[in-house]
Amino acid sequence: MARAVTGTAAVERPRGGRVPWVGAAVALALVVWSWRGIQADIPGLLGGEGLRQIATYAVRLFPPDLSQAALRDAAVGAVETFAISLVGSVLAVCVALPLALVTTRTILYRGILHEGHRLGAAEKALRIAVCAAGRAVLAVLRTIPEIVWALLFVLIVGLGPFPGVLALGFHTGGVLGKLFGEALEDVDQRPLEALQSTGAGRLGIVVYGILPQALPQFVSYALYRWEVNIRAAAVMGFVGAGGLGQRVHVAISLFHEQQLLTLVLAVYVMVTLVDALSAWLRSRLV
């Protein structure tokens, strides 16, 4: 049968298979260059000294400090961190929604909504400018890392959890604004056409056609960013923005390793809790 037949002629592999190899070589070169640059002491790490240092440090962490005072401190910090992440995420949505609407080209000047009439040149230019400005604002909001925002807000409103809320709100607002905008643009056009054919005006199409389709995506993104924000909130405390992060900073500075472990465990619990809540809400709402 098939086994008895030997290879025949037409089995020349077609050309064009080069690109993946070039790409892989480039990637490999980048990796090697990076490793040299960071002065990684791999032999030191894996050979006795580095591992011993890690092990010594790890041992000092145990057992976690479970005294009343430490637990209460961790609990308060956890609640604060939770609050920061929640309010920050809500603020982010409030920031993102208007910006997203303003930066969606298909709402402002392109596509189905504007097929019926032509915009005057001046008005169109204005809308394009508004759209571009909105996008610039979003880019600035989301590129400045949360930590930097947090530092800025600490300088403006003082220490405590509030600057953390503002930092998360603005930074995540930029991220969500971009994601929301993409969701609005990628909406299925066919229901919009159907609405248009019933004589609906632009506002009607947006409210009855675009928003309902995009809403599940909005909820999904917002909940997902909440998971990211709980981690960020735990960390912004380093710069004085309250929550578990601040307490972790204190514990590290004072070399209270066992308290550090308690706090890290609290972070783990909080993060897992929010992840689970977010997943549950997503399954219920989306």
Next chain:
Amino acid sequence: MYELRDVRKVFDDGTVAVDGVSLTVGRGEHVAFIGPSGAGKTTLFRLLNLTLRPTSGAIRLDGADVAALSGAALRRARARIGTVYQQHNLVGRLRVVHNVLAGNLGRWSTTTALGSLVRPRAAGQAADALARVGIPGKLWSRTDELSGGQQQRVAVARVLVQDPDVILADEPVSSVDPALAVAIVTLLRDLCAASGKTLLMNLHDVELALAHFPRIVGVRNGRVHFDQAPDEVDAGQLDELYAGEADEGREAAALRGAVARLGRACRPLAGFDR
């Protein structure tokens, strides 16, 4: 070839998919299985190709008990059974040559298998298999660029490369158009007849089964309803076999009637009635 004795398969949720099937298939026989959807034909085939294990009963392949096999022995037994599925059994992103040569996985070592993905070993073998199923030029195409019918031919080519003793085809033509269906069924029959392989085929289309197979097994509710030559199968038996499927037909007819009434109720717009 196959000897089934009182085979039952009960799934975890309590469904009895196969309910006491006893069957013997000789070497080189061609058998068609027909019956309504949900009758247990697919489960039966998955028991025959050793994907599933029976809850009770015995399955013998060439006299050897295969129900209890595992590990390397199971792989060897599976390599002797080739399966053609209805669809979605090829990896779309791979090139046709790799999908076809995957028939060798039962006998290749892991290193050989990995190496072949980089540079295909025995590409000639794949080319010949493709020529035999009628699509010689598609060796280096991406599999998902082929039409449904061509992909089924690739699946048959893979079975050819695997070179099993038995070919099981589970509704291989239900997703292709009728003309192509005849071509593929004939292809499988001719390939098996030429090499003395046993062929078992699940078919949705009763006419196709009756026209091309010397032995017809009717399956209903997990049991064998009848097992005879096509000229002995009468309309009454077929009606009994497919009783209950008619409900779907009645619903479809009711839906068509409703649409027709709706159409009659619409009056043409003034000025558009020409």
Next chain:
Amino acid sequence: MAGPADRSPASTDRRAGRRTFPVLLGAALALTFVGSLRVAEVDPRLLVDRKAAASVARFVADALPPRVDGEFLSLLGVAAVETVQISIAGTVIAVLVGAPLGLMATASLTWSGVLHERATRATRLLLAMAPYGVARALLSVFRAIPEYVWAFMFVRAVGLGPFPAVLAIGVAYGGMLGKVYSEILETADPRPLEALHAAGAGKAGVVVYGLLPAALPHLVSYTLYRWECAIRASAILGFVGAGGLGQQIELSMRMFRFDEVVTLLLVLLALVGAVDVVSGRVRARIGG
């Protein structure tokens, strides 16, 4: 067919019951939110009082014009290069950590689904589920602890410099990669796998010929996305002394040199944008 007359009391009750749940949920969320406002000491007035306005005015005045002299720019260049290197090295470690753990944490590869239909009870439970459970637990821990905390612990263990940041990204992102890898692998179409399995392929053959070709674009795509995030993370980790742009930003902010901060942020913006473009191109090529 059920008609309007079919609205029995029982079904109305069920519909009312389905309505109370969202109301309760909404109330719970609202209460939690209000409580959080108190705990987070939210006070919008602080944003608009005179002190705040004065601070903002001072920032803006100090920040412009941004500092762009040669000495500073060369310092910047070095920091930017270091940030990129940290991100690449960290992502590499993340893949090395996440790939094996992700494979182990894929239920359909270790103990459930079509590949294991014929496994016997006892072996299945003991031998297969154990590594699965361990892998999931490890990934969960790695993911949950922010890279910042990991970095701090690694700094204590291996000293300052970029290396602890690399390890921190490697561990934290390894957890994320592993989880997403396992999700991608689990949602792969099982039908081609079943076909390969039925043809006599062993587990390795099924994975290499069936699973990976289908999943690889998604795996690479997500890994590249993580690299984008790693650039931002390495910038932030600089705050902990790990070098790169983050460290420069922290130094400049401490010294209130906002003109430097603006330049640094612009460079960061450009860097992230460049990585975004490169990563997008590669992902388009691969077709994930």
